[in-house]
Amino acid sequence: MAPVLQTFNLVKRFGGITATNNVSFALQPGSRHALIGPNGAGKTTLVNQLTGVLAPSEGRIELAGADITGLKPEARVRLGMSRTFQINQLFKSMTPLEMILLVLSEQNNLGLSLFRRLDHDPAMLREAGEIAERFRLDDMITGEIGLLPYGKQRQLEIAAAFAARPRVLLLDEPAAGVPEAERQDLLRTIAELPADVSVVLIEHDMDLVFRFATHITCLVNGTVIADGSPAAIAADPAVRAAYLGEEANV
Numbered sequence: 001m002a003p004v005l006q007t008f009n010l011v012k013r014f015g016g017i018t019a020t021n022n023v024s025f026a027l028q029p030g031s032r033h034a035l036i037g038p039n040g041a042g043k044t045t046l047v048n049q050l051t052g053v054l055a056p057s058e059g060r061i062e063l064a065g066a067d068i069t070g071l072k073p074e075a076r077v078r079l080g081m082s083r084t085f086q087i088n089q090l091f092k093s094m095t096p097l098e099m100i101l102l103v104l105s106e107q108n109n110l111g112l113s114l115f116r117r118l119d120h121d122p123a124m125l126r127e128a129g130e131i132a133e134r135f136r137l138d139d140m141i142t143g144e145i146g147l148l149p150y151g152k153q154r155q156l157e158i159a160a161a162f163a164a165r166p167r168v169l170l171l172d173e174p175a176a177g178v179p180e181a182e183r184q185d186l187l188r189t190i191a192e193l194p195a196d197v198s199v200v201l202i203e204h205d206m207d208l209v210f211r212f213a214t215h216i217t218c219l220v221n222g223t224v225i226a227d228g229s230p231a232a233i234a235a236d237p238a239v240r241a242a243y244l245g246e247e248a249n250v
Helices: 043-050 073-079 096-107 122-134 150-163 180-191 206-212 230-235 237-244
Strands: 005-014 017-027 032-036 058-063 081-083 168-172 198-202 215-220 223-228
Touching (some): 005 043, 017 215, 032 206, 043 198, 081 150, 150 168, 150 180, 206 230, 215 230, 215 237, 223 237, 230 237
Parallel strands (some): 032 198, 032 215, 081 168, 168 198
Antiparallel strands (some): 005 058
């Protein structure tokens, strides 16, 4: 099957620093693909290029075979690419219901009209409720976001990204900072994402990576040093050197 998302020799330079160095990456339809590497490896820089936050210095990005390299982030969302961030991007004074409805409104081309009450649309209300239930937020859907436990806020951010109806969902360290007591709900939520959504996970927790991923790409100093199945990555001497300081015979 053709990749749903693909990069070709992607380079990003910041002055004399090369943050991504000829990165060629392919995400297969329905894949659970983890992007790993030490701090400063270029993982978030790569995701920022995929989503249009940063323009690459060189290279090309394709979504479902279409060149999206020059498109703005909002255009990529409309074509089926959505993401979360390392730090929550939520409106803390809104409710989860309002947050989800806001995303659905944008996806339905309703805009942010002040003259239309989002909660008057039965179909959108139903879809918002289904999303809240999927992400274990239905019992707190009308509470203020800023008062939610941090783990629930992380789940809400994934729910909002999911409400954009993505074919590709990029999760940037979704479990970072989540207390252990709330962590299992979050991990179950990620594990239960629909099979027709292809997921890229950036994560430092190797237990989570190896529980979740069907394919792993390892970046070091902006360069792909390994790409393959979890078993192949676990046995790769260059990956072991990057994480464990072991001498690599490469």
